[in-house]
Amino acid sequence: MDSDLLKKFNAELATLHDSRNLSKNKIQEITNAAIKAQKQYKHVVYALEKLMTKCKPEQRLHVLYVIDNVVRSSKHQLKERDTFGPRFLEQWDKFMEPLLKCSWREKLKIVRTLNLWLCNRIFTETQMRPIREQWQKAGLPIDFEEVEKAVKGDKADMNIYSASYKKKSRTSGGHHRSRTPPNPPPDEGLLGAGHSTSFKSGPDIPNFVLSEELVNGTISEREMLEMIQKFDIDRAGVLTKDRTLLQEVLQTFVGSLSQKITEVQSERNKENGSCIENVLTKDFEYSDDEEEKEKYAEKEEQKNMNHDEILGLAQTMLTQSAVISKITEVLEEFRSDVIQERYNFIELLREAEEFSERNPFDVIDFSKKIWDAASICLAVYLLEHLKIRVRNNRAMSYIVDIICLFFTDAKDCVDLMNLWADAEMCHKNFYHHSLRSTSKRRTLISLMRELPQILEKSDLSGIEGRLGSHEKLKLINIERDTWLLGGKQYDYCRNAY
Numbered sequence: 001m002d003s004d005l006l007k008k009f010n011a012e013l014a015t016l017h018d019s020r021n022l023s024k025n026k027i028q029e030i031t032n033a034a035i036k037a038q039k040q041y042k043h044v045v046y047a048l049e050k051l052m053t054k055c056k057p058e059q060r061l062h063v064l065y066v067i068d069n070v071v072r073s074s075k076h077q078l079k080e081r082d083t084f085g086p087r088f089l090e091q092w093d094k095f096m097e098p099l100l101k102c103s104w105r106e107k108l109k110i111v112r113t114l115n116l117w118l119c120n121r122i123f124t125e126t127q128m129r130p131i132r133e134q135w136q137k138a139g140l141p142i143d144f145e146e147v148e149k150a151v152k153g154d155k156a157d158m159n160i161y162s163a164s165y166k167k168k169s170r171t172s173g174g175h176h177r178s179r180t181p182p183n184p185p186p187d188e189g190l191l192g193a194g195h196s197t198s199f200k201s202g203p204d205i206p207n208f209v210l211s212e213e214l215v216n217g218t219i220s221e222r223e224m225l226e227m228i229q230k231f232d233i234d235r236a237g238v239l240t241k242d243r244t245l246l247q248e249v250l251q252t253f254v255g256s257l258s259q260k261i262t263e264v265q266s267e268r269n270k271e272n273g274s275c276i277e278n279v280l281t282k283d284f285e286y287s288d289d290e291e292e293k294e295k296y297a298e299k300e301e302q303k304n305m306n307h308d309e310i311l312g313l314a315q316t317m318l319t320q321s322a323v324i325s326k327i328t329e330v331l332e333e334f335r336s337d338v339i340q341e342r343y344n345f346i347e348l349l350r351e352a353e354e355f356s357e358r359n360p361f362d363v364i365d366f367s368k369k370i371w372d373a374a375s376i377c378l379a380v381y382l383l384e385h386l387k388i389r390v391r392n393n394r395a396m397s398y399i400v401d402i403i404c405l406f407f408t409d410a411k412d413c414v415d416l417m418n419l420w421a422d423a424e425m426c427h428k429n430f431y432h433h434s435l436r437s438t439s440k441r442r443t444l445i446s447l448m449r450e451l452p453q454i455l456e457k458s459d460l461s462g463i464e465g466r467l468g469s470h471e472k473l474k475l476i477n478i479e480r481d482t483w484l485l486g487g488k489q490y491d492y493c494r495n496a497y
Contacts (some may be wrong), residue, residue, distance in 0.1 A: 006166045009033035041083040052138035206240040348373035356441040367426035374423035383490035395496040398473040
């Protein structure tokens with residue numbers, strides 16, 4: 001009986017040798033045959049080793065994908081009775097030599113598979129270290145993020161890597177961790193709403209009507225905002241002031257939530273973990289080489305989650321760093337400015353001067369005031385002359401680059417570039433910038449006072465013509481609106497992102 005199962009496995013494996021392409025369906029068929037022949041696991045591993053050695057170089061990656069699925073399926077189904085994983089590790093050197101003859105791109109995919117083994121606990125860190133070091137010595141990168149981006153490009157998704165190993169990958173390679181305590185996050189200032197020091201008695205009330213409609217059958221706008229407020233993710237309260245931003249956050253979160261719901265429901269409906277297809281997830285995809293998408297038939301009626309269960313799952317996800325990171329990215333990219341009347345260019349520079357003259361020098365507050373002064377000056381210039389309200393700091397940088405192109409005097413261009421570079425340095429890296437000497441800070445404040453006059457020397461018609469053609473700057477026409485800034489009301493009809 002066992003020999004018959006082994007023959008069936010060899011027959012399935014032979015079809016891989018004759019095929020130039022690979023599909024998930026074929027991987028599953030070979031894996032099924034291997035698991036059934038588990039008592040002959042040494043022969044199964046030897047057959048794969050023999051195929052790896054004899055097949056064409058372009059097919060060796062396919063063999064590794066089969067090994068990957070056999071190992072994971074065995075670990076998932078047989079648990080402590082798994083014999084395939086230890087055997088493959090024992091014989092790894094025999095697989096290593098032919099794999100090293102693959103092309104550079106295929107080698108990157110091989111390292112990616114090894115990284116996923118490590119991150120998803122297929123093998124321990126101790127077991128994987130010598131294997132990954134072999135590839136590093138062969139000249140291949142092994143850093144998780146570097147490899148993932150090299151293989152997947154713009155589609156790279158670091159969320160498939162567990163947080164603990166993701167952190168380790170950033171400190172790998174013999175670099176020592178700094179013992180310096182982490183710096184507090186810089187205040188986003190004018191365009192980022194910043195961190196409020198005022199006491200908040202309760203969650204902000206939105207200035208628009210929240211929808212109760214469930215997005216893709218998951219959660220509503222109201223539920224999304226309530227959970228974000230509950231977990232204090234939007235400390236500045238910008239989502240209560242910008243419905244478009246809230247909807248953007250909701251759509252981003254629902255994408256992850258829907259995927260998790262599918263995984264949970266699939267877990268509920270599988271038959272005691274015996275379905276290999278449940279192990280095949282995007283975390284271990286072979287889509288780079290497959291010809292067809294596998295379609296699995298439902299074996300029993302699906303047991304869908306009710307709404308209370310979905311809400312509970314959503315709340316659990318909002319405690320996970322990867323999910324919070326995605327939401328934060330949306331907030332950083334699109335969140336509205338919350339600038340109050342108290343922001344005044346002259347007053348900000350006066351306060352910066354005060355912080356500069358303190359002994360010791362107040363680096364944090366000085367840097368914040370310089371950045372706020374520069375950004376408010378540019379914001380006023382754009383509102384007055386171009387009716388544009390800038391919605392994030394990145395857009396400001398793009399616009400400054402454009403303005404620098406349209407000066408009659410090259411000195412004005414250089415002055416603006418230097419001033420803006422200093423302001424951005426204060427905003428992004430205020431603990432480490434070079435403005436340590438009092439004389440340099442005084443010079444910066446003096447030059448910053450000239451910023452409004454420098455901007456006025458630019459050619460508005462040239463700037464207007466270039467704004468629409470910038471490849472990264474996004475201008476959106478809107479209905480006429482007003483913005484109270486520095487005690488003055490400005491009309492605008494365009495938003496810049």
